[in-house]
Amino acid sequence: MSDEKDFKAGFVAVIGRPNVGKSTLMNTLLGQKLSITSPKPQTTRHRIHGIHSTENYQIVFVDTPGMHLGGQKSINRYMNRAANSAFADVDVVLFVVEAGRWTQEDQAVAQKCQNLDIPVIVLVNKIDKMQQKEVLLPYLQKIAEKIDFDEVIPVSAYKKSGIELIEAEVLKHLPNQPAIFPEDYITDRSSRFLASEIVREKLMRTLGDEVPYGVTVEIEKFKFDEEEGRWVIHALILVERPGQKQIVIGKQGQLIKQVGIQARKDLMKMMDSRVHLELWVKVKENWADDDRALASLGYTDEIN
The missing domain is CATH 3.40.50.300 (P-loop containing nucleotide triphosphate hydrolases)
Known part of the structure; x- marks a missing residue:
């Protein structure tokens, strides 16, 4: 510096x-x-x-x-x-x-x-x-x-x-002062948060126009398996209606499988490690219009 x-x-x-x-x-x-x-x-x-x-x-x-x-x-x-x-x-x-x-x-x-x-x-x-x-x-x-x-x-x-x-x-407009974060930081968000965003991105890119807005992702498990030498990540995909669940899963599970393959590639790159990713889909009615549900899913003003 x-x-x-x-x-x-x-x-x-x-x-x-x-x-x-x-x-x-x-x-x-x-x-x-x-x-x-x-x-x-x-x-x-x-x-x-x-x-x-x-x-x-x-x-x-x-x-x-x-x-x-x-x-x-x-x-x-x-x-x-x-x-x-x-x-x-x-x-x-x-x-x-x-x-x-x-x-x-x-x-x-x-x-x-x-x-x-x-x-x-x-x-x-x-x-x-x-x-x-x-x-x-x-x-x-x-x-x-x-x-x-x-x-x-x-x-x-x-x-x-x-x-x-x-x-x-x-x-031209920044003040003269010491660095705010350590120089090796790229973000103040956690890897767990970034993992949920990666899965959601693949859903946004894969699904049609309407369904993505009724979808969110919650990481239920995020830990490194020492024996296997890989990260184990379990992601829960929440939708608002039963019909959306079928769309996310896709015919014979093909859509969610594709989402998993794409997300795993990005997660391996981010974690610089092998990754075992499992995805589930669950209906949580009207989660996007429920303040308490949003807070429990990380939609708060706090950084995580």
């Missing part, structure tokens, strides 16, 4: 509406996968800290659920609380929008940014998907009319373009 006087460290919130690519962007900034991703909106349900450390600085990125309108279930209220909590005690806000699109939800996030007394950097993501590049400038001008920002940076999280510009701009 460099001299403490020259070292910079701070928290950077990554905010925006659902499905603008916040988690993909944070994974790209970290240089490795931490937050789960899928093409479906509201894949991220929890606030997650991703820690990027170098010799000269430490940036703690705060990935958040997408701020969304509608959705009156308890889980929707929880996700919006988790997203709003990112504004507290951060040094910089990265407001992610999708190139060429501006929705009511974008506008709602922009209004929250208006009252902040910290720098707001607008990241215009998915520029690689713009068919007509000449419409980018008018779009940037449109954003300038809607929100006061310190900088706007066109980026592509998928193509990894604009990443160095983001870091350089963030560093």
Whole structure:
């Protein structure tokens, strides 16, 4: 580490509406996968800290659920609380929008940014998907009319373009102070929590459009078997209705088997070890609209 006087460290919130690519962007900034991703909106349900450390600085990125309108279930209220909590005690806000699109939800996030007394950097993501590049400038001008920002940076999280510009701009605003976390930390979340997220990601990617929102994952067993030399992980997949259980299991158990194969690969990579993974599916009616059930499943403001 460099001299403490020259070292910079701070928290950077990554905010925006659902499905603008916040988690993909944070994974790209970290240089490795931490937050789960899928093409479906509201894949991220929890606030997650991703820690990027170098010799000269430490940036703690705060990935958040997408701020969304509608959705009156308890889980929707929880996700919006988790997203709003990112504004507290951060040094910089990265407001992610999708190139060429501006929705009511974008506008709602922009209004929250208006009252902040910290720098707001607008990241215009998915520029690689713009068919007509000449419409980018008018779009940037449109954003300038809607929100006061310190900088706007066109980026592509998928193509990894604009990443160095983001870091350089963030560093301008971070305070000189010692590192917040030990330099070998990548997150403050537990491996157990990350394991549940990996299984849920595979479900989000494998299932159709509706079912994933009625699904959550609870890790019931997470221990290293010394004799076998491998991690033993038992994951319980909870659904809201009996019909969803059949969909998750799939014909002759093929869907859940595929989820298990994909999740096990990622778990072995994360744990750097052999992994024995077992999955079960259970119906827990209306878990997503039950505050007590949500708390027991880890949907709380506490980091775990």
